[in-house]
Amino acid sequence: MDTSCGAAANSASRLPKFHDYIVERALLDMAETNGGGNGLPLWRQQVQYAVGHTLNDYYSLTPGVRAQTPVQFLLERRWPPGFRSFSSMMHYWHVKNRICDTLVRLVGSSHEREVPFMLYEQWHVPVPELQMDLSIIFQLVWHSGGRGGSLNVQKFMVCGNADVARGFIHMANVFCRKTYGAPPESVEIHFLMEGERRRYDGNMYSLEASLDYLRLLSVLSGERGWGSGGCTSNGESRSAAGEDTWARHLLM
Structure with a gap:
């Protein structure tokens, strides 16, 4: 190519x-509505925002600097400051820990240089x-x-x-x-x-x-x-x- x-x-x-x-948001809202919800929950929007910024911040670094920068640090700067949009404090920490663990595995396993x-x-x-x-x-x-x-x-x-x-x-x-x-x-x-x-x-x-x-x-x-x-x-x-x-x- x-x-x-x-x-x-x-x-x-x-x-x-x-x-x-717009297509993506319509499909996500439809899935949530069909599951009994009122559309895409706010916490999902906030976490998607944090993930996007974190990946952009991380891969904007040169490979040498990237190797010395923990993705956890970048995610922490972008994470929602409170837990009000989550269903509970336990839900907040479950999502945060899960997303952090997945991103650490992801960025450490490919495209390092x-x-x-x-x-x-x-x-x-x-x-x-x-x-x-x-x-x-x-x-x-x-x-x-x-x-x-x-x-x-x-x-x-x-x-x-x-x-x-x-x-x-x-x-x-x-x-x-x-x-x-x-x-x-x-x-x-x-x-x-x-x-x-x-x-x-x-x-x-x-x-x-x-x-x-x-x-x-x-x-x-x-x-x-x-x-x-x-x-x-x-x-x-x-x-x-x-x-x-x-x-x-x-x-x-």
Whole structure:
């Protein structure tokens, strides 16, 4: 995969925006509502924010400095200052200890001396087949040693959600094929509370299959102009305040 043309993905486009963070939030709210809740709990949003900042802080360091910096220290600076959004003090400490343990294992086991190709960056690429501009936030992307110098894409979620993971894989597939002419080498989804890593072959879906899936997601999430997360007639985003907040949890 030739990654030298990545800047072309952010060229101006007048197509309506398909925002990955709006789709993700809609799927997470739907899962919580179906489980008897009132939508994504505040503690999950706060912890996702802390995790995102911690990983960004950590991988922004040079590899030499990174090796001397405990990730626990960086997480502590970003962690929610109180426990009111958690169900109890015990829940607060359970989540904190679990997330900290998972991050320590994660950052100590891979990419120790590498510099990320993308680090919490938002990109967009026109997708004429859908009459949309796909806007996607990449948390961590690495150069892969696999076929054609391809990419390894990583996503980090506080709690596992198969629908969000599947949607992200399809979006990454469309983005990479449209931008670089080939799928990513792999997509890794990390479910932090579960301590689980799922690794998918980036070529597991064809472009046509992923386009079909994004059509479905656009209807479910209202990304074609219906609902608060839609777009105006000139294609500019008009996300609600809550959606903007969720985007900031994913992109600092």
